[in-house]
Amino acid sequence: MRTTANPPALPEEASGRKNASWFEQLLSEVNSDPEMDLIGGNLTATVSFTFGSDRHDLVFQRGKVVDLRHGKKIDWRCDFGFRASDETWDKFFADPPPPLYNSVFAMIMRVPDFQLEGDSMVLAQNARAVTRLLDIMQEQGRL
Amino acid sequence: MNALFEPIRGGYVHVDVDGTKYRIYYEEAGQGVPLLCLHTAGADSRQWRHMLNDAQVTRQFRVIAFDMPYHGRSNPPSDWWLKRYELSVRLYVGIIRAVWKAFELDRPVVLGCSIGGFVVLQLAVDFTDELRGIIGLQSVANGIGRYNSFLHHPAVHGGEFAASFTYGLNSPFSPEESKRENWWYYAQGGPGVYAGDTAFGREFDVRHRLKDIDTSRCKVSILSGEYDYSALTDDSAAVAAAIPGARFMRVPRMGHFPIIEDYPGLKRYLDVELQYMIDTSEAVPEEHA
Numbered sequence: 001m002r003t004t005a006n007p008p009a010l011p012e013e014a015s016g017r018k019n020a021s022w023f024e025q026l027l028s029e030v031n032s033d034p035e036m037d038l039i040g041g042n043l044t045a046t047v048s049f050t051f052g053s054d055r056h057d058l059v060f061q062r063g064k065v066v067d068l069r070h071g072k073k074i075d076w077r078c079d080f081g082f083r084a085s086d087e088t089w090d091k092f093f094a095d096p097p098p099p100l101y102n103s104v105f106a107m108i109m110r111v112p113d114f115q116l117e118g119d120s121m122v123l124a125q126n127a128r129a130v131t132r133l134l135d136i137m138q139e140q141g142r143l
Numbered sequence: 144m145n146a147l148f149e150p151i152r153g154g155y156v157h158v159d160v161d162g163t164k165y166r167i168y169y170e171e172a173g174q175g176v177p178l179l180c181l182h183t184a185g186a187d188s189r190q191w192r193h194m195l196n197d198a199q200v201t202r203q204f205r206v207i208a209f210d211m212p213y214h215g216r217s218n219p220p221s222d223w224w225l226k227r228y229e230l231s232v233r234l235y236v237g238i239i240r241a242v243w244k245a246f247e248l249d250r251p252v253v254l255g256c257s258i259g260g261f262v263v264l265q266l267a268v269d270f271t272d273e274l275r276g277i278i279g280l281q282s283v284a285n286g287i288g289r290y291n292s293f294l295h296h297p298a299v300h301g302g303e304f305a306a307s308f309t310y311g312l313n314s315p316f317s318p319e320e321s322k323r324e325n326w327w328y329y330a331q332g333g334p335g336v337y338a339g340d341t342a343f344g345r346e347f348d349v350r351h352r353l354k355d356i357d358t359s360r361c362k363v364s365i366l367s368g369e370y371d372y373s374a375l376t377d378d379s380a381a382v383a384a385a386i387p388g389a390r391f392m393r394v395p396r397m398g399h400f401p402i403i404e405d406y407p408g409l410k411r412y413l414d415v416e417l418q419y420m421i422d423t424s425e426a427v428p429e430e431h432a
Contacts, residue, residue: 096315099370103311106372124293125300127307 016090016143017051020070023058027065029136036063036132043129045122048081051089057081063129080118088113093141104134151195155216156209158241160234167242168216169209173201176275176421177251179243180208181259183400184230184289185305185337186328187215190256193406199414203421204252209242211235213336228339232346235262236269252420256280256402257374258340260365261347264382267361268352276362276420278413281374281399284353284382286344289373294338305337306330312399314370317408325403350385358388364416365389366409368397390419 018026030036040063047058057078059067069076082104084092088111091101100110107114116123123130153170170188172195180191191208194200210217213228220226239262243251252275255263260279267277293299294308306329313322329337356363363386367379376393383391394401394412401409 099376100372102315102370103372105308105311110372121293121296121298124296124304125298127304131307131310 016093016141017054017086018049018056018089018141019054020056020068022141023056023068023070026137026140027058027068029140030058030133031064033132033136036129036136039063039132040129043126045079045126046077047130047133048078048083048117050081050083050117052086055081058133078118079122080116080120083115083117084111085113090143093138093143095142097138104130149192149196150198150201151192156242156245158238158245160237160241163220165212165220165238165241166218167209167212167238169207169242170195171205171207172196173204173206175201175203175205177246177248178204178206178417179239179248179251179253180206180402181239181253181255181262182208182211182214183257183259184340184343185214185309185332186325187211187217189215189328190325190400190403192403194402197406197410200417204417207242207246207248211238213333213339219333228335229342230258230340232262232265232343235343236265239266240270250275252276252278252417254278254280255282257399258343260374261343264349264353264356265347267356267363268349271357271361274361276364278364278366278416278420279379279382280366280401280409281368281371281379282365282382283374283378284350284385285348286346287373288341289344290338290341294341295335301334301337302330302332305332309399312371312373313404314368314396314398316370316396317398317404321404321406325400328403353382353385354387356386356389358386362420363389364419365391366394366401366412366416367391368394368399368401370396370398373399390416392416 043060043063045060049056055072057069058065091098100106108116151170151172156167158165182188182190187210188208195206213219253263253266260282263277263279264284293304295301306326309329310326365379365383367376369376380391383389392412397408398404
């Protein structure tokens with residue numbers, strides 16, 4: 001595993017915006033998760049999460065996060081990703097999340113601010129593992 | 144000997160709908176007022192197992208749940224490999240009616256969830272005087288766009304995708320074990336079956352008929368889990384509001400699959416409506432009126 005960063009540090013936000021260190025912890029949680037270990041073997045893709053203007057990429061190989069990227073570069077390619085405002089992400093990470101914000105599939109259908117980016121078929125092919133990833137994120141990110 | 148046998152009886156009934164023969168699997172328990180239960184799109188009657196095992200219900204109701212053709216243990220019709228499966232309003236109502244007639248159910252209560260909660264509105268319109276009442280869970284009066292091509296796509300595992308796609312319809316408060324059980328049922332759907340069920344939503348629209356449902360002849364109760372992002376609670380409330388005399392209850396902390404994702408959480412609300420269905424005094428508790 002290696003970690004790259006650009007810019008090197010992201011400011012902590014009162015809104016609960018997730019920063020580089022939060023994603024480092026997420027990497028550890030995902031890579032030690034027994035369910036992901038069981039079901040993630042076919043997940044080889046790069047998934048982006050964008051909070052307002054802050055983007056974070058999780059590079060998966062066979063269900064393990066092998067790289068984290070923070071920021072953007074022209075050659076940092078993603079297979080698919082999720083983009084929303086801090087306000088929307090805060091609802092997703094709320095404990096409990098309010099109706100319509102409890103899952104990404106709900107937000108794709110009902111929250112205009114929430115955007116699915118990239119090749120949605122890669123998401124569909126890995127829906128089970130991605131669902132688990134998002135569950136881990138919610139568990140770790142409770143506000 | 145610690146084996147536990149459930150009081151559920153299973154069997155098969157052969158019915159004819161529009162000249163096509165169907166072999167239908169059903170499960171039943173209890174005795175009393177017939178209560179015909181309709182599962183959600185892409186699933187099967189296993190979703191009703193908690194109600195079929197609920198002695199408080201089966202003391203007063205003969206609970207019957209069946210698998211729609213192509214679902215669970217009900218076969219597709221002959222030559223199915225030559226036909227695209229798309230559930231029409233006519234076929235859905237026809238199958239329900241055929242099962243109802245095969246069992247010779249006298250003025251049943253029909254209880255449906257999701258797509259089953261949609262079609263009960265059509266039944267109330269079409270068979271008002273032959274029903275004791277309907278209970279719709281997550282009912283809306285016109286279609287919801289749940290179709291997407293990944294539900295039946297050569298590059299996507301349809302079962303895992305449908306199960307994960309619908310998993311988010313559960314409430315975050317519902318027990319993990321129950322949500323995973325429903326995931327398992329969805330993962331076992333036949334290729335293209337959930338996608339075929341969504342065709343019903345493209346055709347179905349009874350909004351203009353709701354006002355004609357006479358609740359003095361056919362009682363109507365609508366319950367809606369607040370975490371359902373597909374059949375929105377406000378839309379279910381609007382359905383009840385459009386039917387004079389219909390009852391409506393928002394079920395807090397509940398999602399799209401109350402019968403399976405959290406039956407105990409549903410029961411405290413559903414029991415009231417089941418009693419309303421068999422109550423001849425017409426007394427309505429204030430909070431449900």
